[in-house]
Amino acid sequence: MPVYDPLSVINNFRYTVALPAPSLYAQYNNLTNVDIVLNALLRLGFDDVYEVSAAAELVSEAAREYIRAHAEEAPFISSACPSVVRLIRVKFPSLVSRLLPIKAPVEAAAEIARARAMKKTGLKPEEIGIIFISPCPSKVSYAKAPLGIEKSNIDNVVAIKDVYPLLLPHMKHDESQLSPISASGRIGIGWSNAGGEAGGLLVDNYLAADGIVNILRVLEELEDEKLHGLTFVELNACSGGCVGGTLTVENAYIAAAKTKRLVRYQPVSKNHLSDNPELKNIYWADNVEYEPVFRLGNTFKESLRMMGKVEELTAQFPGLDCGSCGAPTCQTLAEDIVRGDAAPNDCIYVLRANIADLSRKISHLTENADPERTLSEEDDRLLHKYIKELTTELTSFGVPDRSGKEDPIT
Ligand code: SF4
Structure with missing residues (x-):
């Protein structure tokens, strides 16, 4: 089964809020206005939208304040990528204390979105679905076992690659008819690219690395105290940053260039902690520990x-x-x-090998059928078994199972 949720989860709640990751915008060609995507999410069936990039600007502000107040403890390591935090927790115990103890933008976004939806609708928290549109499976693991807090406000995580094609028909409306929803600046949307988070700190002495091999090298050098004079280290497990997440559709480097174009004429930031009283505490409430x-x-x-x-x-x-x-x-x-x-x-490689093995077994059985294409009772049973297993594996691989004939939303 895929680790992320199908979009039909929006039917499980009385009111749903979409939290689009900023990397969603970079999937579309020639996008000049984020509101085109945000309005399309409403037309797709969500009741409201709150941009993760808006919360990213609050996290950037909190990080600037925290780093300024704890300058003697630098360098700090970004805690926004769950894969990186996990890696540090299992392999680099001496670096756990360097993690920036601030909630990830998606968690801050989920908290604000739920509080606003409750105020607007009068519904109970459990009647509201906070659905993150994610570039990666590691955010799914995060939502189940969050960092620095007891329970995440994210109810479900759906994949950008599933939402991307469904939004396309809803993006063709006249731009003059769009509701003005977007409230993010260059800093927030820029978080989707490697170096974007560090850019939001407005400091010069930072290092940004992406891709597991590179971040392992940086973490080893940090552990051996070979890197000096740094205030902040931004690490993204995916090459290119979140635009390179495995649940996206666009090439990471093309997506990164699109993000740069999209934010070129945006103001630096549009969000401030003092304007968001719904966010009770942007810092981690619990310590994140070494996980031997x-x-x-x-x-x-x-x-x-x-x-x-x-x-x-x-x-x-x-x-x-x-x-x-x-x-x-x-x-x-x-x-x-x-x-x-x-x-x-x-594991995509194990999954691929399973699919290849099942395909081989099915073709072997059908090749062995007699000229009338009839199979022995045992071979027929095996054929049905393999086809069923193959359908399950292909669904995990992202190929929709059309045998149920259901629409992704209804
Ligand atoms: S860098 Fe990759 S794994 Fe890390 S949060 Fe971004 S998309 Fe997810």
Whole structure:
């Protein structure tokens, strides 16, 4: 099953608010006005929209204040990418205290969106669905097990690649008819590109790295205290930043160029903490701690048994540490599977191999059929079994299962 939710989750609530990631805008060609996308989300069926980029500007403001007040503890490491935070927690214990203890923009956005929706509608919190439109699976893991807070305000996470084509027909309306919704400036929308978060801090002595291989190198150098004079280190697991997330459709570098064009004439920032009383506390309420692998189970014996399973599973993965599954490394995916939080086919390479294997088995069975194309009872049973498994795997791969014939929204 895909790790993210289908768009039909909007039917589970009386009122829904879409939280579009800023990387959504960069999927469209020649987009000159963010309101075209935001109005299309309303036409698609959401009751309201709150931009994650608006909350990103609040996070940037809080980060500027925090860094100024704690200058002697620098360098700080960005905590916005869940894959990076996870990587630090499992592999770099000495760097955990350097994580910026501020909520990710999507969490701040979810908190504000729910509070505003409750005020506007009078509905109970559970009747309101806060739906994040995400560039990556790691935000799905984040929503289930948030960082620095007990419970996330995000109810569901849907993939940009699922929403992207559905918005297209709703984006063809006359621009003069658009409701003015967008409230983000250059800083907020710029968070979608590598270096965008650091740019919002308005400091010069920062380092921004993207892609798992590069960030591992930077973290090792930080751990060995080889990097000096830095105030801030921005790390994004995906190449190019969130525009390179695995749930997007556009090439990361083209998307990054589109973002730059889109924000060129925007004001620097349009959001300030003092104007957002709904956001009670932008800082982490709980400490984020080192997550050693021997804490897998409740007892030492159980952890040892689970560690053995982790090793076995890790050996089955390609060892690329590509982050496509939402876990920063193949070993952390194996740990998630052993904990019951993920499945082996969350790994795109395992999934592809399964699909190829099932396709081979199906074609072998059909090739062995007699000239009348009849199969023995056993082969017929196997064929149905393989087709069913293949349909499930293809659905995980993002190919919609048309056998149920349901519309993605209704
Ligand atoms: S860099 Fe990639 S994994 Fe990290 S938050 Fe952005 S899209 Fe998700």
